[in-house]
Amino acid sequence: MLDNLxxxxxxxxxxxxxxxxxxxxxxxxxxxxxxxALISSDVNVKLVMELSKAIRTRSLDEQLPKGTNVxxxxxxxxxxxxxxxxxxSTDVKLEPQTILMAGLxxxxxxxxxxxxxxxxxxKGMKVGVICADTFRPGAYDQxxxxxxxxxxxxxxxxxxxxxxxxxxEGLESFKDLELVIVDTQGRHALEADxxxxxxEINVISRATHRWLVIDAALxxxxxxxxxxxxxxxxxxxxxxxxxxxxxxGGGALSAxxxxxSGIVFIGSGExxxxxxxxxxxxxxxxLLGMGDLKALVERAEEAIKADDVDVNAMMKGKFSLRDMxxxxxxxxxxxxxxxxxxxxxxxxxxxxxGVYDVxxxxxxRYRIIMDSMTAGELDDPAxxxxxxxxxxxxxxxxxxxxVRELIKYYKMMQRTLKGLxxxxxxxxxxxxxxxxxxxx
Amino acid sequence: MFGGLKEKLQAxxxxxxxxxxxxxxxxxxxxxxxxxxxxxxxxxxxxxISSEVPTFVDKVKILIIDRELIVxxxxxxxxxxxxxxxxxxxxxxxxxxxxIIASVRKNLVGKHRKIGASIDALVVGALKSALLDVxxxxxxxxxxxxxxxxxxxxxxxxxxxxxxTTTVAKIGAxxxxxxxxxVIGAGDTYRAGAIEQIGVHxxxxxxxxxxxxxxxxxxxxLFDAVQYAVSHKIDVVLADxxxxxxxxxxxxxxxxxxxxxxxxxxxxxxxEAVAGNDAIVRAAEFDRTVGADAVVLTKADMDSRGGAxxxxxxxxxxxxxxxxxxxxxxxxxxxxxxxxxEELLGSDA
Numbered sequence: 001m002l003d004n005l006x007x008x009x010x011x012x013x014x015x016x017x018x019x020x021x022x023x024x025x026x027x028x029x030x031x032x033x034x035x036x037a038l039i040s041s042d043v044n045v046k047l048v049m050e051l052s053k054a055i056r057t058r059s060l061d062e063q064l065p066k067g068t069n070v071x072x073x074x075x076x077x078x079x080x081x082x083x084x085x086x087x088x089s090t091d092v093k094l095e096p097q098t099i100l101m102a103g104l105x106x107x108x109x110x111x112x113x114x115x116x117x118x119x120x121x122x123k124g125m126k127v128g129v130i131c132a133d134t135f136r137p138g139a140y141d142q143x144x145x146x147x148x149x150x151x152x153x154x155x156x157x158x159x160x161x162x163x164x165x166x167x168x169e170g171l172e173s174f175k176d177l178e179l180v181i182v183d184t185q186g187r188h189a190l191e192a193d194x195x196x197x198x199x200e201i202n203v204i205s206r207a208t209h210r211w212l213v214i215d216a217a218l219x220x221x222x223x224x225x226x227x228x229x230x231x232x233x234x235x236x237x238x239x240x241x242x243x244x245x246x247x248x249g250g251g252a253l254s255a256x257x258x259x260x261s262g263i264v265f266i267g268s269g270e271x272x273x274x275x276x277x278x279x280x281x282x283x284x285x286x287l288l289g290m291g292d293l294k295a296l297v298e299r300a301e302e303a304i305k306a307d308d309v310d311v312n313a314m315m316k317g318k319f320s321l322r323d324m325x326x327x328x329x330x331x332x333x334x335x336x337x338x339x340x341x342x343x344x345x346x347x348x349x350x351x352x353x354g355v356y357d358v359x360x361x362x363x364x365r366y367r368i369i370m371d372s373m374t375a376g377e378l379d380d381p382a383x384x385x386x387x388x389x390x391x392x393x394x395x396x397x398x399x400x401x402x403v404r405e406l407i408k409y410y411k412m413m414q415r416t417l418k419g420l421x422x423x424x425x426x427x428x429x430x431x432x433x434x435x436x437x438x439x440x
Numbered sequence: 441m442f443g444g445l446k447e448k449l450q451a452x453x454x455x456x457x458x459x460x461x462x463x464x465x466x467x468x469x470x471x472x473x474x475x476x477x478x479x480x481x482x483x484x485x486x487x488x489i490s491s492e493v494p495t496f497v498d499k500v501k502i503l504i505i506d507r508e509l510i511v512x513x514x515x516x517x518x519x520x521x522x523x524x525x526x527x528x529x530x531x532x533x534x535x536x537x538x539x540i541i542a543s544v545r546k547n548l549v550g551k552h553r554k555i556g557a558s559i560d561a562l563v564v565g566a567l568k569s570a571l572l573d574v575x576x577x578x579x580x581x582x583x584x585x586x587x588x589x590x591x592x593x594x595x596x597x598x599x600x601x602x603x604x605t606t607t608v609a610k611i612g613a614x615x616x617x618x619x620x621x622x623v624i625g626a627g628d629t630y631r632a633g634a635i636e637q638i639g640v641h642x643x644x645x646x647x648x649x650x651x652x653x654x655x656x657x658x659x660x661x662l663f664d665a666v667q668y669a670v671s672h673k674i675d676v677v678l679a680d681x682x683x684x685x686x687x688x689x690x691x692x693x694x695x696x697x698x699x700x701x702x703x704x705x706x707x708x709x710x711x712e713a714v715a716g717n718d719a720i721v722r723a724a725e726f727d728r729t730v731g732a733d734a735v736v737l738t739k740a741d742m743d744s745r746g747g748a749x750x751x752x753x754x755x756x757x758x759x760x761x762x763x764x765x766x767x768x769x770x771x772x773x774x775x776x777x778x779x780x781x782e783e784l785l786g787s788d789a
Contacts, residue, residue, distance in 0.1 A: 040534040042716030045525060105739060105767075106601030106712065110633075135767070137640030142633025145654075188742040215601060219531035219716025221742060242600060245685040246725075247718035270600075270630075 041287045042250030044223040096178045103213035105186030108241035113183040114146035115275035128177040130170035131156030132163040133185040189228030202233040211237045214252045222251030226258040235259040241267035322378040372396040531747030533717040536754045543570040575777040579734040579759035591669035593677045595704035600683030603738035608680045609641035613769040620675040625665030626651035627658040628682040659701040686725035706733045713740040719748045720755040727756040738764035
């Protein structure tokens with residue numbers, strides 16, 4: 001399902017991959033590709049512009065979290081902004097309630113109504129369906145056939161022309177049931193009579209929820225239609241249908257932005273069971289045409305927690321045992337040292353092989369040994385003489401040799417970091433950055 | 441209908457106009473100063489005049505000698521990106537709007553333009569030809585029926601919920617009004633209530649319908665409909681089918697079988713005017729698997745800006761036949777590209 005567009009988005013992200021300083025031009029590129037991705041997923045153009053503005057500003061203004069590269073940083077922002085948009089808490093409570101279905105013609109309201117009835121029925125609720133579609137021929141036949149398949153009572157009368165009367169009578173006859181879904185006829189915002197009708201149905205039914213059903217393929221009209229529906233009956237949830245096609249559902253994103261509500265369910269198939277609760281990660285990945293967004297963001301988030309590795313201090317050569325301790329701690333979360341070094345700005349400097357030559361069991365031993373040191377010793381390892389060494393070894397239950405080895409390892413790390421800084425100071429740093437961004 | 445696009449395009453047109461106007465002003469002012477140096481370089485510049493990128497000297501020369509201006513890419517970029525936004529906001533799919541913009545750019549860049557000539561005309565001309573290019577010629581169903589052997593068999597396809605059944609009813613009513621006899625085949629045997637739906641429509645407009653029960657083989661139903669038409673000397677067979685997604689290969693195979701069995705003269709692809717970018721994906725897929733000879737766009741009354749028409753026409757290159765414009769049987773109109781483009785850009789231009 002990935003098309004050229006997502007490839008170009010990926011290319012743009014790749015450009016950012018190794019960067020450790022925010023490159024304005026690269027961010028601009030990415031934002032542009034992002035815009036194209038979102039627009040071709042049918043997200044409202046104005047919304048895309050607002051979104052990309054926020055993303056651009058945040059990417060350029062926010063400090064790059066330590067231990068992440070620009071790509072992860074920007075991706076995280078993109079992801080957060082999108083989630084913020086779609087992820088309004090839409091708890092579906094299993095309590096007595098009335099749900100009013102609204103939507104354009106052919107968006108899939110009736111099918112979704114049956115799917116919802118099935119969903120709540122499976123959760124153990126007593127469900128009833130009212131067919132208030134008095135216009136489309138065969139509407140009652142359709143919903144009653146579907147309801148009969150799942151043994152849900154369906155109230156309706158194909159000969160009755162008054163939707164309000166049907167709703168009233170239906171609610172009356174279903175007053176013992178816990179959950180009633182009112183299916184309505186398809187309408188669009190410019191049909192004033194029909195909008196008036198649904199306002200009245202909403203009043204009569206005193207619906208707990210008013211859900212707007214949106215076809216995944218709906219384009220730029222989604223915003224406008226959602227806005228008008230929202231004005232009429234105060235939409236509090238959106239259901240996307242037909243997600244089993246190739247449409248990306250960007251219209252639904254416009255709709256939730258417009259109604260300040262969230263996406264409740266996703267319909268993705270023709271059988272009555274094909275209804276899922278909304279999952280923002282899958283949806284956003286699909287919008288952007290990128291499958292691995294969540295994982296990428298999670299990695300970035302993880303790395304941020306390694307905040308405590310104070311890179312700047314280390315670069316200044318102030319590398320104490322305490323720093324090393326933090327590093328070892330972070331290591332547990334992030335995997336091999338080599339990989340951590342890859343995330344840090346000095347990334348691909350060729351560190352002596354010995355630095356990496358520390359097995360994870362040794363790491364644990366080192367930490368235990370350091371736990372037996374005093375704060376003073378951690379901050380200033382020069383304090384550690386042989387008598388202190390003996391104390392530490394006894395406290396940690398290790399041998400003197402192990403403590404010596406730790407000190408040796410520490411000194412090697414310190415030397416390496418000092419070497420990184422080198423004589424050239426700033427110039428050297430820049431050269432390093434360049435080298436770093438040059439590689440993947 | 442399509443009013444939104446019209447307004448937007450006119451705004452963009454004004455911008456394009458003013459952008460080109462801006463060029464005249466900025467290029468017009470330095471001209472007098474360089475005039476003295478003109479004879480000296482004129483011979484040298486003569487050779488390069490046909491090169492693709494006009495040099496400043498060329499521009500000045502053309503300005504002085506021919507009283508014309510060269511429209512450069514830079515002058516247009518702002519206005520064109522505005523136009524692109526306009527197209528995108530009107531639901532023209534991204535690749536299609538890219539193509540249109542490229543065509544307008546190609547048409548305008550490097551054009552010599554008489555100083556006195558109307559800027560408006562230039563821009564509108566470029567836009568109009570680009571849009572007409574994309575929309576192609578309409579499809580006149582009545583002409584088609586007149587020139588072909590009866591019964592003319594028309595198969596309707598499309599994804600779920602685009603309005604195939606309603607469109608079949610509307611076209612049935614339209615053809616009946618034109619004096620043709622029509623039979624409808626209820627080929628949607630899958631969706632609950634679909635047979636009842638088309639049955640009620642047929643009864644209301646007074647057209648014979650051939651139907652089996654729910655779950656029957658649609659090929660058989662439609663074959664029967666064709667047989668009925670042949671034996672009763674009926675002019676047109678309208679074959680409704682169940683909505684299906686282009687991603688479901690078994691359903692697409694079923695459609696293929698229907699096509700094999702009933703041998704339609706026309707395969708009509710039905711989609712909604714409010715569809716976004718997916719319109720091009722599915723239109724292309726339907727065209728590839730079962731073919732499409734003409735397109736009907738429904739729900740054009742939803743304040744739609746007509747982008748889907750442009751997208752689909754551009755993608756599969758098939759003519760648009762009808763627009764569905766409401767819930768009544770008479771709410772259908774034959775599609776006339778020239779008229780639509782005139783309407784979009786204003787007939788005064």
